[in-house]
Amino acid sequence: MLRSKGRILAPLVVFLAPAVAVAGGPYLSATTSATWQDNVTNAPSGDGIRSSFDLDAGGAATWIHTVDFSTLLVTSLSADAEVCTSYSGLDCVALGPQLCLRHKLGLGALAPNLYAGLAGQWVGFNDPERGKFEGDLIFGYSQRASDSVQFLLDGKLGSYDARDVVFSGNFASLVASVNLDLDETWRLRVIGGWRVGDLVANYTAQQSPYGWEPIDSDAFNLPGAWHYVRTFNEPFVAWRVSERTWSYGAAISPAIGRHSSLTLQFEHFTSVGLDRYDNNVVSLSFTRQF
């Protein structure tokens, strides 16, 4: 297992080392956030739905290297710590490098931007079976239509490898967003997203002569791996399911001076496939660039 994790991160390290050595930086940023979600268990409607409140703090160091007039090689190292006030098993820390080529098609604020790169991340949970290594291929596009309107498209092809088959999987996602700056302070954002791939869904469980089983008899029809988990302070079974997720949301973000912003964001996620899971997520975050 460790060998496979090394295979994910080793190419990143090899690429990062020389790039960081000659680049400008580090440019530092920090984010802290509070997040409430009404279905942290990712359960279908019924008695398995549990909410949670999370506190998160993280930072990133970024180096920028010029490739040519319009292309940058951006490398970054980010670290993040999250406390789930509802379920301590979901407390986690994350650490990961990113290597990204950014290319601007022309000069000026209205010229479109493209990027593509690799990202790696190690996430350690208080609930050790959820700990994982993730490797992503990231890509995206952004363009301003004017000084106040910007379109963004962010894509990701990801694979994560945990110590447990339930918590491992693959996915692809696309997030489209539009930023509308009402003035230099207030920004509105509209978000729409699509994701296909593996998820972890949790069903309330009961003990039978054969061990822990989901109470929901329909859950037995779900294909895929599942097992009992202690994460939620009561009996649950976690299921690896493959679903399509659609999301939409909006955010309002006032700037606080030139280097900071506050963002209040709402997103609704609906995952459909063999079962359906709905999740509403509200977050308040503060971001500071140094």
Next chain:
Amino acid sequence: MRRVTTLILLAASASALRAAGTVRVVTKDPTGLAVPDAVAYVVALDAPVPVQPPAEPVAITQHDQMFDPYVTPVVVGTSVVFPNRDNVQHHVYSVSPAKKFEIPLYKGESTAAIVFDHPGPVTLGCNIHDWMVAYVFVLSTPYFAKTGADGAADITGLPPGRYRLEVWHPRLAGKVGRELTIAESGDTTQVVSVTLRPDRRIRRAPDGGSSDYK
């Protein structure tokens, strides 16, 4: 003989100094507020006046991811350098018809001075930091000044004659100009009303939030 010549030259110089007039231009928006960073300039109507670019280059500094100054008036042929005092790299460029150029990512002193050799407004930007913007206004007259916080600018050293006074500002809506005559004695004050478009600049503050679904 030499003393007489000196006296004649001194007298001529004093006469010339007396003849050099000053136009104080006071810019106000329709609500009566002062308009800083406007370039007031006069163009001689009787005969063209040649311009002499300064020997030393003019500096437009990048500091705290902003250009300083925001507006820089120069005469045709002026060299401008763009020292970067930030700890981040900048990619200075212009796509304006009066001067197209770019200086790829750099820190510290810019590699070469840029010569602004055609009259007109030049919009500067940084291709990394989209919110960074500044303006060079290139003039073909030596008589110009930039308004300060009080909206006033003094155009000095004007020989007697007929001129056209014009005002330029990055957000100016419509053209502002009038003819005036400088007499041998006395200065003049011109109050100019200018209408500005809204000040829309790209937001600088970082993005927050994320939409990562696990």
